[in-house]
Amino acid sequence: MWSVARTVHPEWLDTLPPDDPRAVRSRRDLRRINSSMLQTRIMAASLKRYCRQAPRTILDLGAGDGVFMLKIARRLASRWQGVSVILLDRQKIVSDETLGGFRKIGWGVETVVEDVFEFFQRNDLEAVDVIITNLFLHHFAQPELARLFALVAQRTDVLAGCEPRRAHLALAASHLVWAIGCNDVSRHDAVVSVHAGFKDGEMSASWPAMKGWELHEWPAMLFTHCFVARRQQNAEVRHDA
Incomplete structure (x- = not known):
């Protein structure tokens, strides 16, 4: 078991303009990394397990180019129909092709370009x-993560996260992403991500101490650490605007 504490440092991709060639290449690398980590499969399985019924709305925080959410949607479209998706990111990088992919399977889609904390402080937020x-x-140190969780808990019934696992095997693998063609940005960020990753019950410990929630946290596959917070059925409803 790895005992080293979490360390959060800036990732190069977050500092580059969205149209920078190295950033464009790194986003392609991220798709390969997601595929190697089986993130789509893990997330889809988590949603099937912990969502009691088909959702009407799904919000993807830090959605990037939206491709990951589209792959999730395609996996779930046969059982979840007519879902509306909100893709939230600080950069405007979702392509028309990706937007069209959602509409093709009968899902609605909206993009929002905004900081996550500013988004949750909107007065008109539903x-x-x-x-x-x-x-x-x-990407968030513990105080920021706790702040984000407190905001999330007021606006949803289910939060599902798939994050890097902070473990020796994941760290070793992060040093080998060059083998799948990753550029310098992705090679740097992969290592930084593992050092900032999670293990044991670290995400649960950052969730607000409030009644009415059940928390689940577990390692998945080789490199992923998952967290789900689900509002209990008899709990007080969330706060709509």
């Missing part, structure tokens, strides 16, 4: 049924 994160929560 609650959503499900919030997901993929390789996003590890």
Whole structure:
């Protein structure tokens, strides 16, 4: 078991303009990394297990180019129909092709370009049924993560996150992403991500101490650490605007 504490440092991709060639290449690398980590399969399985019914709305925090959420949607479209998706990211990088992919399977889609904390402080913000994160929560140190969780808990019934696992095997693998063609940005960020990743019950410990929630946290496959917070059926409803 790895005992080293979490360390959160800036990732190069977050500092580059969205149209920078190295950033464009790194986003392609991220798709390969997601595929290697089986993130789509893990997230889809988590949603099937912990969502009591088909959601009407899903919010993806740190959605990036939206491709990950589209792959999730395609996996779930046969059982979840007519879902509306919100893709939230600080950069405007979702292509028309990706947007069209959602519409092709009968899902609605909206993009929002905004900081996550500013988004949750909107006065007109409506609650959503499900919030997901993929390789996003590890960007936040514990105080920021706790603040984000407190905001999320007011606006949804289910939060599902798939994050890097902070473990020796994951760290070793992060040093080998060059083998799948990753550029310098992705090679740097992969290692930083593992050091900022999670293990044991670290995400659960950052969830607000409030009644009415059940928390689940577990390692998945070789490199992923999962977290789900689900509102209990008899709990007080979330706060719609």
